[in-house]
Amino acid sequence: MGQMLQIALPKGRLGEKVFKMFAAAGFDCPEALEDTRKLIFENPEAGVCFFWVKPSDVAIYVERGAADVGVVGKDILMEYKPELFELLDLEVGKCRLAVAGKKGFYDSTEHTLRVATKFPSVTMEYYAKKCRDIDIIKLNGSIELAPILGLSDVILDIVETGKTLLENDLEPFETVAEVSARLVANRSAFQFKNEEIQKLLEGLKAQVEAKR
Amino acid sequence: MSIDSTLLKSEEKVILKLRGLYRKYGYTHFKMSKFEEYDLYATNKEFLVSDSVITFTDTSGKLMALKPDVTLSIVKNSADGAGLVNRFYYNENVYRISDKTHHYKEIMQTGLECIGDLTPYHFCEVVRLAAMSLGAISEGSVLNVSHLGVISAALDGQEFGVGRGELLSCIENKNTGGVRALCQQYDIGPARTAFLEALTAAYGEPKEVLATLRAKTKEKKILAALEEFESILALCGRVEGVRLSVDFSLVSDMNYYNGLTFRGYVQGVPTSVLRGGQYDKLMEKMGKTSRAIGFAVYLDLLDRLEKKSDYDVDVLLLVSESTPTDAILKETEALIAKGKTVSVQTKMPEKLRYKQAITLGKESL
Known part of the structure; x- marks a missing residue:
């Protein structure tokens, strides 16, 4: 050795x-x-x-x-x-980075999308590719709370089984990347x-x- | 007056050695002003490592910049001409935004540029000088060499579309899994996928690595690029104390470089301390017909090689206010004559680290 x-x-x-x-x-x-x-x-x-x-x-x-x-x-x-x-x-x-929000959330392009996340760079890059105007809300934990309390429209976060999301009446909409x-x-x-x-x-x- | 080399810091010793080395090969010192007209950087942004530049308006109303780069200034002042070769070395500070802290940083660089009607000899000379520069810093250093012509040939005709940037990033990170996934996503054939994976993982002794890669492709363009690379490396030969390795991960500066690129590492520094390559694209953009190759050594990184001293001075000489000045002077000069460093103090300093404390008249360890 x-x-x-x-x-x-x-x-x-x-x-x-x-x-x-x-x-x-x-x-x-x-x-x-x-x-x-x-x-x-x-x-x-x-x-x-x-x-x-x-x-x-x-x-x-x-x-x-x-x-x-x-x-x-x-x-x-x-x-x-x-x-x-x-x-x-x-x-x-194995898990994934995904965009999630309240069940039935409709993403109206008339408004700036408020996204709560621990991953501001990934979020910025992801939405820049979609040419979508967003407002990033950087959080350090309990990201799921943000859409429930109206702090954000959606979250971009790690999703493993999706159980926490489900229990809080949230659902993942889009997969950003496999992790x-x-x-x-x-x-x-x-x-x-x-x-x-x-x-x-x-x-x-x-x-x-x-x-x- | 002779210089006591033990007083020099690592980067100062390296500067002296490199100046001597570059002068031996006919490189002349290019001393430039601290400031350059901002316009030079604004029109050549794609060739800058960081596109943020510190600017100010000078007394005549011109927008000036603190140099973020040395090469552009040298290229601007170099002359074109058949058979003409300009050789310059420099030792300058540049001002760039740090990727990590997002704040401006002063970076001390030394390096050289070889510009003009270049022949294979000139490319070989610069690669060897890069290796010798590393050797002057530390024994057992490594110079990684790549040829962007090989990468371009390997990507030629493949439709990666917007995924090209991502693919280059995977090659840069030696992420073979990422390369495989992107090739699948963009329907790249199995033979080319296997070659790109091998290219990404390739590392080591030039002959061995290039032979392995040659065996993995039948594409004429790629084979020709590999052959060209191999012939340059064969000319370069060996430089004592420096290991030459082939590594195709050097793709992050594809805007700046074409052809040969290289990066140097020394043990004890976690990032590359030398970066360089061939930059004909920049010459073309600046309306020059010449070709060019050069490199920079990042001297600020050599601070990591500095051996930390356990003491600030050899002797702390404690005196009282009533000690006669001539007695203090006599004692100080006597200690210095014995090769000691001395700090005269009237009170025991809190932070001074010393080997020996002497109270004038008494002595203690």
């Missing part, structure tokens, strides 16, 4: 799922799943160092070189467009730790293909 590979994984269920894929690819660190207050987990034998970070921060850690590789949702990549290599669709954490977890790499690390990154990529690719 060559140089130590620094890996940033998203905290939570998705992170644990992809961690198992990394372990199966030969980049294991059993300590990383233990319930401890430690922030960094190393396994020198496997040449790997893991750290768990907030899902939306993984791309920053990788882009800035604090991590060599990481796992990021396609939604985050679409929103922040970090300068990274997006090496593989891990085909886990899943992606393996990303820092562009400089890709040059200097290419052998390790290629080994990881091949190991993960084999698992993704086997599951199809």
